[in-house]
Amino acid sequence: MKSRLRPSRKPPSARTTAGGAVLGVVLTAVLVVVGCASRSGEVAPLPVSAAQFRGWSCERLDDEAERVQRRAAELAWSVDERSGNNIVALGVGVMVFWPALLALRPQGPEADDLAQLKGRFEALSEASTQAKCPPRSTDLPQARAAALPVAAGERLVYEERLHMRLAATEHPWRVRALRRGEIEYAPLLPGRAGASPASGAAAARGADVEGAIHLRHDHLGNVVAAGPGMLMWPNLLRGDLALGQVMAGEIQVVDDPLARARVRAQVVATGPQMVAGRRFDAVVLELFGDVLDGGAGSTRLDGVLVVDRASGVLLRLDLRSAQPPFRVMRRLARVEPR
Helix, strand or coil: CCECCCCCCCCCCCCCCCCCCCCCCCCCCCEEECCCCCCCCCCCCCCCCHHHHCCCCHHHHHHHHHHHHHHHHHHHHHHHHHHCCCEEECCCCCCCCHHHHHCCCCCCHHHHHHHHHHHHHHHHHHHHHHCCCCCCCCECCHHHHHCCCCCCCCEEEEEEECCCCCCCEEEEEEEEEEECCEEEEEEECCCCCCCCHHHCHHHHHCCECCCCCCEEEECCCCEEECCCCCEECCCCCCCCCCCCCEEEEEEEECCEEEEEEEEEEEEEEEEEEEECCEEEEEEEEEEEEEEECCCCCEEEEEEEEEEECCCCCEEEEEEEECCHHHCEEEEEEEEECC
């Protein structure tokens, strides 16, 4: 694996903080407010003229609306983490439920930021209406899809092992859809060793697992949906993933509310890497934190996470912990064509 990575000179901090909740980038977005969180006076949008977007293409308007909503979601998460409110963000896509965002009771600069974002979003919607644009689509525009290192229909094969001395097992995933803000995969049945072309492509390369839950990650690399027993980190990675950046969040085991780890991630290297014969813009993050132990204590966790900056594709995940669900070595081994 060839790479030209720029290492960070700052050592990672050992402090840990509470993580966020579950973020899935989907078509519609809602915020479910539970517990003792309460609504306050609405944050009024700052007026933004739609005239500044005159002449923009519908695709450009949609791209900017997507960026505005993602920034609003990041703001919501930061407020939620710091305040400790029991607010669960279920997603941000081409539409957003702004009244629920305003229920976060932001104050000061955050209220100003949210007001600016809401005003810009409303101006973009008005400009889109004036330009007679079709409803916003979740599909990734062709030009953006062509720039990604993976394509719809391709198969990403991961090697996974619990320990260096143990044999690796293969886990193939088919790229099912490239969408605004996320990539979706369907799990495949492992192909039969030595299967001949005459036996069919499904036998030689694997077929979709019928009824299985699809895996989804956003374009930062946050895994926002996965099958039971799998790991996900719905809101760990944020911002620009710049060298030295530190983030906090949770790694969770799907369908096991007691199996979760509070972690911090620091970007320690960035740069091009050749992985599985493909060129990726790799972001290397050191992970450090604690696995919660049913309220009785915690167990130390550390590891490395490597994702592609452009697509969020997972290139490598190494987790070390005394807790089995958080002990894994996973690497992208190859990319098979459609």
